[in-house]
Amino acid sequence: MYESLEDVRQxxxxxxxxxxxxxxxxxxxxxxxRLGVHVRTNISKKLRGLGLGHYPVDLPDRQEQMIRIYRQGSPIAEIVDAVLNPSMSHDAELRQAVGGDAQQILDLVRELVCD
Structure with a gap:
């Protein structure tokens, strides 16, 4: 499906x-x-070099396992970081991510649909 890791980045x-x-x-x-340890390490390094992060952090050796790839510095990367690195400030980031405008929009949609 992807001819290169650059294609994955795109x-x-x-x-x-x-x-x-x-x-x-x-x-x-x-x-x-094959997905040997050195291949997995090199894939991870190459992804980082392309500005991408991945979860799980340690790439698995099973070809059918799913991997989430995200662009470093993006809002999604901030959420991933907040989930993986517990702290009070990250708790606030997570609350904000599910609250704020998203909750207001959902409330307006419910108001329109349910009334």
Whole structure:
């Protein structure tokens, strides 16, 4: 599906800075035959070099496992960081992410649909 990790990066950008793929897709885009420890390490380094983060942090060795890839510095990256690194300030970020404008818009939609 992806001919290179640069293609994966473009797909992440095209999908609003987040994309979930199978490990086999990353392996194939990297041009490797197996998911050995060095291949996984090199895929991770290459993704970081392209400005991408991934979860799980340690890429799995099973080709069918799903990996979430996101653009570093994006709002999604901030949410991922807030979830993975617990702190009071990150709690506030998470509350804000699910509150604020999103909640107001949802309330307006409910008002229009339910009344």
């Amino acid at each position: 797909a992440v950008v095209d999908n609003s800075d987040v994309l979930t793929v199978e490990m086999r897709q990353l392996r194939d885009a990297h041009g490797a035959g």
